[in-house]
Every structure is written in C-alpha cells, then in structure tokens.
Amino acid sequence: MFDADSSGIVGNIPLEVGNMSNILLFNVYGNNINGPIPGSNRFSSTIPSSLWSLTDILEIDLSSNSFIGNLPLEIGNLRAVVVLDVSRNHISGNIPATMSSIKTLQNLSLAHNKLMGSIPTSFGEMVSLMFLDFSQNMLTGVIPRSLESLLYLQNINFSYNRLQGEIPDGGIFKKFTAQSFLHNEALCGNPRLNVPPCDNQVKKSSTGKKLLLKCIIPIVVSTILIVAGIIILKVKKRKKIENTLERGLSTLGAPRRISYYELVQATNGFNESNLLGKGGFGSVYQGKLPDGDMIAVKVIDLHSDVKSKSFDTECNAMKNLRHRNLVKIISGCSNLDFKALVMEFMTNGSVDKWLYSHNYCLNFLQRLNIMIDVASALEYLHHGSSIPVVQCDLKPTNVLLDENMVAHVSDFGIAKLMDEGQSKTHTETLATIGYLAPEYGSSGIVSIKGDVYSYGIMLMEIFTGKKPTDDMFVAELSLITWIGGSLPNSIIKVLDSNLVQQNGEQIDDLLTYMSSIFGLAMNCCKDSPEARMNMVDVTASLMKIKTSVLGANRV
Known part of the structure; x- marks a missing residue:
C-alpha cells in the first residue's frame, strides 16, 4: 500500500513506485504533484496508462493535485477497485464508457475537473455504486434514467455542470434533493428539486404579477442558495470524515469488502x-x-x-x-x-460467561492460559507495536475465547494511541468502575500502567470468582485488600470454590502456585503507577509458573 495523504509532496513521484505491481492502495490525496507518475509510460503531468493495469488495486486517490489529460479507455481494467477519486485536478475530455465494467466500484469522484460530454448510459450497470460525484465540470446532455436501477446509491452530486432535460424521478432518485442538481443549464422535473416542470407552459400574467415575481424570486433564490451552500458545506465535511474512515478501514487487514x-x-x-x-x-x-x-x-x-x-x-x-x-x-x-x-466470531464467548454461568467452568490451567494470553496481548500493545496502545477497558467481558479456548482481547472503543516517547495523556472517557486505576479514575490520566492495574484486578477475579464490584466489598474492604489479607497463609479462603473442589488432594500444590499468582497481581495493583510491573515481566513470570505446573504433571 502507498498512502501519502496530505504529506506536502511536490514535484515528481520517485521512479521506484512504478515497480510496485502488487499494490492494493495508491493514495496521494492533498499534495502538489504536477510531474509524471512513474511507470512503463511517462506522460508529463498526466496519469499514465500503466496505472490502470493494476488490476488488483482496491483504492486510488489522486485528488487535489495538478494532473491533466484524459481518462483513458483502459480505466475499465480496474476489476477490483472500490474507491476511485481523481477530483480537484485538471482532467479533461469525456468520461469513458468503459468505466461501467468496474462492477466493484463503490465510491467514484471526478469532481472539480474539466470533463465534457455526456454521462454514459452504461453507468447504470455499476451495481455497487454508493457515492457518485461529477460536480464542478462541464458535462452536457441528460442524466441517464439507467441510474435509477442503482439500488445501493446513497449520494450523488451533479451540481455546477451544463446538464439538460428531465431529472430521473424513479428508484433511488426519489430520495435525492435539489442540492444534487444545483446550477445546471436547463434541467427540469419534479418541483421539489427546485427545477421547472418539463411540460411547463408559462401563462401570461398581468403586469402587476410580473412585477411581484421580479421582487420575490430574487429573494427566494438567494435564500435557497444560502441554505444550499450551508448544507453542501456540511455534507462535504461529513463526507470527508467518512472517506477518511474508509481509507483507515482499508488497512485493517485482508481487504475484504462487506456491504x-x-x-x-x-x-x-x-x-x-x-x-x-x-x-x-x-x-x-x-x-x-x-x-x-x-x-x-x-x-x-x-x-x-x-x-x-x-x-x-x-x-x-x-x-x-x-x-x-x-x-x-x-x-x-x-x-x-x-x-x-x-x-x-469467538465461538466460546467471553471469559465473564465462563466465570459466572452455572453451565460453564474453567479449570486451573485454563484460567492460567487465559491470563497468559491476555498478558501477551498487552505486552504487544504496550511494547511491541510501533505506537504504544492503551486498551483502557480491560475486563472479563472484553476478553473472548475461540474454539480452542485461546483468549483474544477486544473492544478498543476508548483505546488511546500514545505519541512516540509519550507515557501518558489525559482523557474525559472513563473505563469500567472496579477495573480502572486510581490515577485514571481521579484525574483521567492514561498510561500503559493503567492497563497493568486493570490486568491485576482481572488476574485476582479469574482465580477468586469475585468481581471487584461484588456486594461484599464495602467500606475499607476491596478485592485488593481481601486478597492481600489472605497472603500467605489463608489463600484457600479467597480461592474460587470450584478450583478447590477440582483439585482435592492436590490443593497444597495449587496453593503454592496461587501464592505466586496473587503476589504478582498485587504487584500489578500498586497505588503508584511507577511501582507496578510491566507486562513483559508479568508474561515471563506467568510462563515460569505454567512451566512448573506442567513439569509437576499434577493438574
């Protein structure tokens, strides 16, 4: 993928870009490129035909540059493209009818160019189209009725062209408003679109009525234009946000498109x-x-x-x-x-379901493996990704189990991305009560150490079967103080009764492991963020405990 959105690029794109034959995304939105795009063909200031031979590319964004020339017939070779945006350039000539062969295209913007000629009737065959923007060109002719058959079309903009004839009023066109057809040469159709009826026969009226109309019409038109301008600005702003999201989603992994x-x-x-x-x-x-x-x-x-x-x-x-x-x-x-x-889809649901449903029960090794999986995920988020990520809402309901009982951390709705070199930031969004760190709850301070605290709480919960918000925890008694008071000789009093029943005669060995695990949890839940362990050490410690368990061959 090549994503250089608003990067301040001027001049030519490096020659090596033309060698990326397997590229899926090409985005140079919002730059000042006015030279050739590299490839087997070199046309100064034009888009070379070699770009249209990238048959597996999913997204092309060449908007807001200075490209000239025509759109070639070969553009129809883009068999997989979903987003095609060449808006805000100096592209001229006709719209190639071959574009209608791109059945996967969902978002097409040719706005703010110098395109002429008519809109191809064959565009009615582009069954996946959702957004279509031909505004600010010099297009002539009529709006094809074939577009009425595009069931998924949500937004069109044909404003500021030289289109004539009747605006289609069937199918999806019934939901479009006047803002989609502003400032054309001689469009007619449904009065709700602020255009005259196509069979309109203007009757003669008195001089007084004409005078009245001459006064009222400019006021009405001015009001409509002002309101339309405000609406268009809002729509464009929202559309820009959505396009940003679409570009973000296109990098979420395997580029699978689901409508x-x-x-x-x-x-x-x-x-x-x-x-x-x-x-x-x-x-x-x-x-x-x-x-x-x-x-x-x-x-x-x-x-x-x-x-x-x-x-x-x-x-x-x-x-x-x-x-x-x-x-x-x-x-x-x-x-x-x-x-x-x-x-x-996680076949076995959440850890919370396995802890608190009578139909499910986790043994000691399963619980240990789950917490090792969660620790590995947090270790990666905090220390293994290019930008540290704070999950911010770690709890059993946000940890899901697949068919092999492997744990997967989910729900990043309030996650925070830490800038490089930054250890903490501030937020107004609070996580779940009982799992959030003291500094998070009181001051809204977010850091990877807040996740460590939440992990320590969950580590205690999974082996005790007690939520941190359980009714038994009142006044000075909390899950942390309850566990702390049991160490080192009263662990059996806080251990999940299911684990006690499962281990029977081997309970003494289990209590030895639990002493280490609860000690680890307490070190994760220190009041001072600096005093808490990091997830690299937590993962290593739990793996050491697991090795001892398996070596003893008693669980």
Whole structure:
C-alpha cells in the first residue's frame, strides 16, 4: 500500500513506485504533484496508462493535485477497485464508457475537473455504486434514467455542470434533493428539486404579477442558495470524515469488502435472536456470511457523538495491530446513518460467561492460559507495536475465547494511541468502575500502567470468582485488600470454590502456585503507577509458573 495523504509532496513521484505491481492502495490525496507518475509510460503531468493495469488495486486517490489529460479507455481494467477519486485536478475530455465494467466500484469522484460530454448510459450497470460525484465540470446532455436501477446509491452530486432535460424521478432518485442538481443549464422535473416542470407552459400574467415575481424570486433564490451552500458545506465535511474512515478501514487487514446489505442478510436483519450483547458503544450481533464464515458485527450507536467517535478510535487503534491474542477486525461498514465493525466470531464467548454461568467452568490451567494470553496481548500493545496502545477497558467481558479456548482481547472503543516517547495523556472517557486505576479514575490520566492495574484486578477475579464490584466489598474492604489479607497463609479462603473442589488432594500444590499468582497481581495493583510491573515481566513470570505446573504433571 502507498498512502501519502496530505504529506506536502511536490514535484515528481520517485521512479521506484512504478515497480510496485502488487499494490492494493495508491493514495496521494492533498499534495502538489504536477510531474509524471512513474511507470512503463511517462506522460508529463498526466496519469499514465500503466496505472490502470493494476488490476488488483482496491483504492486510488489522486485528488487535489495538478494532473491533466484524459481518462483513458483502459480505466475499465480496474476489476477490483472500490474507491476511485481523481477530483480537484485538471482532467479533461469525456468520461469513458468503459468505466461501467468496474462492477466493484463503490465510491467514484471526478469532481472539480474539466470533463465534457455526456454521462454514459452504461453507468447504470455499476451495481455497487454508493457515492457518485461529477460536480464542478462541464458535462452536457441528460442524466441517464439507467441510474435509477442503482439500488445501493446513497449520494450523488451533479451540481455546477451544463446538464439538460428531465431529472430521473424513479428508484433511488426519489430520495435525492435539489442540492444534487444545483446550477445546471436547463434541467427540469419534479418541483421539489427546485427545477421547472418539463411540460411547463408559462401563462401570461398581468403586469402587476410580473412585477411581484421580479421582487420575490430574487429573494427566494438567494435564500435557497444560502441554505444550499450551508448544507453542501456540511455534507462535504461529513463526507470527508467518512472517506477518511474508509481509507483507515482499508488497512485493517485482508481487504475484504462487506456491504451493509450483506450484514443485514447475515444477521437476519439485526434480529434480537442474533444479539450477542450490548456495551457502552453499541450492540454486537452474530452473523453468517454466504460462504459460511461466522462473524460478529459491532454496530455503533450513532445517537451520541462520543459513541460515534469510538468507531474512529477503534479503527485507528486496530488498523496496524496484528497479534494472535487480539480479536481480528475483518472489515468495516460506514455510511451516513450506519457504522459497524465486522470481527471474527469467538465461538466460546467471553471469559465473564465462563466465570459466572452455572453451565460453564474453567479449570486451573485454563484460567492460567487465559491470563497468559491476555498478558501477551498487552505486552504487544504496550511494547511491541510501533505506537504504544492503551486498551483502557480491560475486563472479563472484553476478553473472548475461540474454539480452542485461546483468549483474544477486544473492544478498543476508548483505546488511546500514545505519541512516540509519550507515557501518558489525559482523557474525559472513563473505563469500567472496579477495573480502572486510581490515577485514571481521579484525574483521567492514561498510561500503559493503567492497563497493568486493570490486568491485576482481572488476574485476582479469574482465580477468586469475585468481581471487584461484588456486594461484599464495602467500606475499607476491596478485592485488593481481601486478597492481600489472605497472603500467605489463608489463600484457600479467597480461592474460587470450584478450583478447590477440582483439585482435592492436590490443593497444597495449587496453593503454592496461587501464592505466586496473587503476589504478582498485587504487584500489578500498586497505588503508584511507577511501582507496578510491566507486562513483559508479568508474561515471563506467568510462563515460569505454567512451566512448573506442567513439569509437576499434577493438574
């Protein structure tokens, strides 16, 4: 992938870029490139035909540069492209009809160029189109009625052209407004689009009425233009945000494209029977794709700006992360009214379910393995990724188990990306009560040491079967002080009764291991962030305990 969004590039792109034959994304949005793009063909200031031979590329963003020339017929070779944006350049000539062969294209913007001629009728065959922007060109002719058949089309903009004739009013065109057709030469159609009826016959009227119209029309038109201008600015701002999200989602891993309609079908219309659970930022549904793959769909609640922002946060947090103990994001779906993350489905549900349901029970080694998996995930987030990531909301409900009982940390809706060299920042978003570190709860200070504290709480919880918010913890008694008071000789009093029953005669050996584990948990939950262990040492310590357990061959 080549992503140089708004990087201040001037002049030519290096010759080596032309050798990247397997590139999936090419983004030079918002630069000042006015020389040739390298490749087998070199046309100064034009887009070379070699670019259109990249048949597997998913996204091309050449917007806001100074490219000239025509769009070639070979553009139809882009069999996999989803986003094509060459807006805000100096492209001229006609729109090639061969573009209609790109059945995968969802977002097409040719706005702010010098394109002429008519809109090809064959564009009605581009069945995946969702966003279409031809505004600010010199297009002539009529708007093809064939576009009425594009079922997924959500937004069009044909404003500021020289289009004529009747605006289609069937299919998806019924939901479009006047803002999509402003300032054209002679469009006509439905009065709601602020254009005259096509069969309009102007009747003669009295001099008085004409005078009245001459006074009223300029006022009305001016008002409409002002309102339309405000609406267009808001729509463009929101569209820019969504395009940013789409570019972020395209780097979340394997570039699998899943549409909103596929998600509706996979979840039976987001049926209650498919609901896996509800969290602070939305609902999670189980789904099944046509190829049989099971998925989990996290639908973001858009009624709150904070919750909506969590979608962007989770995308930014997850797009560059790869680890066996993190839940994999398969794809994303984002439009004006719907945002969702598509994740791999975890067959065995959450750790919370296994701890507190009568139908499930974890043995000692399973609990130890789960906490090693979680420690490995946090070690990677804190020390293994290019930018440290603070998960901010670690708890049993956010740790999911696959079919092999391997643990995966999920839910990065309030995660924080630490700038390079930065150890902490501030936030107004609080994690779950009981698991958050003292400095986080009192001052909103976020650091990787806050995750260490939450991990220590969860480590105590998984071996005691007691939540930190249990009714027994009142006044001065907390999960930490309860565990601390049991060390080193009363551990059996705080241990999960299921573990005591499972181990029977071997309980003494188990208590020895638990003394080390609870001691480790206490070191994670020190009041001072600086005094807490780091996750590298935590993982190493737990692995050492596991080696002793397996060596003794008693569990």
